Amino acid sequence: MALTLVHDCPHCHSQNVGFTFANGVQTHTTISSSMGRCYAWSFMFTCNSCYMPVAITCHSHMRSFDSIRTHGNILQNGDYLAQDIFPHPEPIQIPEHIPAHIAENYLDAEYALKGKRWNSAAMAYRRVIELMTKDKLPEAKGNLADRINKLSVTDEIKEWSHELRFIGNDAAHDVENLGEKDALAAAELTYYILTYIYTLPTQIQLAREKE
Numbered sequence: 001m002a003l004t005l006v007h008d009c010p011h012c013h014s015q016n017v018g019f020t021f022a023n024g025v026q027t028h029t030t031i032s033s034s035m036g037r038c039y040a041w042s043f044m045f046t047c048n049s050c051y052m053p054v055a056i057t058c059h060s061h062m063r064s065f066d067s068i069r070t071h072g073n074i075l076q077n078g079d080y081l082a083q084d085i086f087p088h089p090e091p092i093q094i095p096e097h098i099p100a101h102i103a104e105n106y107l108d109a110e111y112a113l114k115g116k117r118w119n120s121a122a123m124a125y126r127r128v129i130e131l132m133t134k135d136k137l138p139e140a141k142g143n144l145a146d147r148i149n150k151l152s153v154t155d156e157i158k159e160w161s162h163e164l165r166f167i168g169n170d171a172a173h174d175v176e177n178l179g180e181k182d183a184l185a186a187a188e189l190t191y192y193i194l195t196y197i198y199t200l201p202t203q204i205q206l207a208r209e210k211e
Contacts, residue, residue: 002020002021002067002071003021003024003043003067003070003071003072003074003077004018004019004020004021004045004071004072004073004074005018005019005021005043005045005054005056005073005074005075006018006019006073006075007019007054007075007085008089009047009049009050009052009054010054010085010086010087010088010089010090011047011050011052011054011087011089011114012047012049012050012052012111012114012115012116013089013092013110013111013114013115014047014049014050014111014115017047017048017049018048019045019046019047019048019054020045020046020048021043021044021045021067022044022045022046022053023043023044024041024042024043024044024065024067025041025042026039026040026041026065027040027041027042027057028040031059038059038060038061039059039060039061039062039063040057040058040059041057041058041059041060041062041065041080042055042056042057042058043055043056043058043074043080049115050115050116054085054086054087055085055086056074056082056083056084056085056086057082057083057084057085057086058074058080058081058082058083059080059081059083060079060080060081061079062079062080092107092110092111092114093191094106094107094110095191095194095195095198095199096198096199096202096203097198097199097202097203098194098198098199099131099135099198101131102128102131102132102135102194105124105127105128105131106128106190106194108124109121109124109125109127109128109186109187109190110187112124113183113184113187116180118171118177118178118179118180118182118183119171119172119177119178119183120171121171121183121186121187122167122168122170122171122178122182122183122186123168123171123172125164125167125168125186125187125189125190126144126164126165126167126168126169126171126172126186127168128190128194129144129148129161129164129165129168129190129193130144130147132193132194132197133147133148133151133161134147136151136152136197137150137151144165145162145165148161148162148165151197153196153197157193157196157197160189160192160193161189161193163185163189164186164189164190164193167182167183167185167186167189168186170182
């Protein structure tokens with residue numbers, strides 16, 4: 001059993017994903033740490049989901065590294081004390097002032113996008129818009145298209161919402177998978193729709209309250 005890493009991926013945001021060991025090098029001969037006098041090590045792993053690399057820095061009393069005898073999750077290995085993992089994940093920018101349940105689903109869509117799961121991302125963004133219409137029109141009947149048409153927004157926002165609905169429908173029902181271009185379009189449309197419907201009105205109201 002080889003040395004591995006089990007951690008959230010900073011690239012694709014897969015949670016508790018496995019990483020494959022690539023290399024390990026000693027970066028400093030001796031250092032002073034919470035372990036006392038020890039050695040500094042850096043290890044490289046690749047994500048088993050997106051295949052992007054991460055590096056983990058460790059302190060250890062071990063003077064040498066044996067990739068064959070060292071095994072298991074390095075974060076649970078008593079010989080190596082993890083210090084940091086690089087790169088640090090970039091924070092996902094969520095439109096402000098949106099309801100918590102919509103924000104949660106928006107994050108799911110963003111994680112799918114980061115993981116290059118284009119179909120999943122497009123369907124998740126469509127779900128965000130569906131939740132938005134139900135939040136704004138809780139008594140409205142009909143399907144998503146009907147609710148979009150009943151929104152008290154500009155024609156442009158309705159057109160954007162319908163375009164996003166079409167992309168989500170294609171992801172769910174077309175034989176061919178969506179590409180990156182369509183998934184990115186869905187992401188951009190969703191962000192600006194939510195910003196128009198939730199963020200800007202709240203920001204304007206807060207500004208008025210300061211007057």
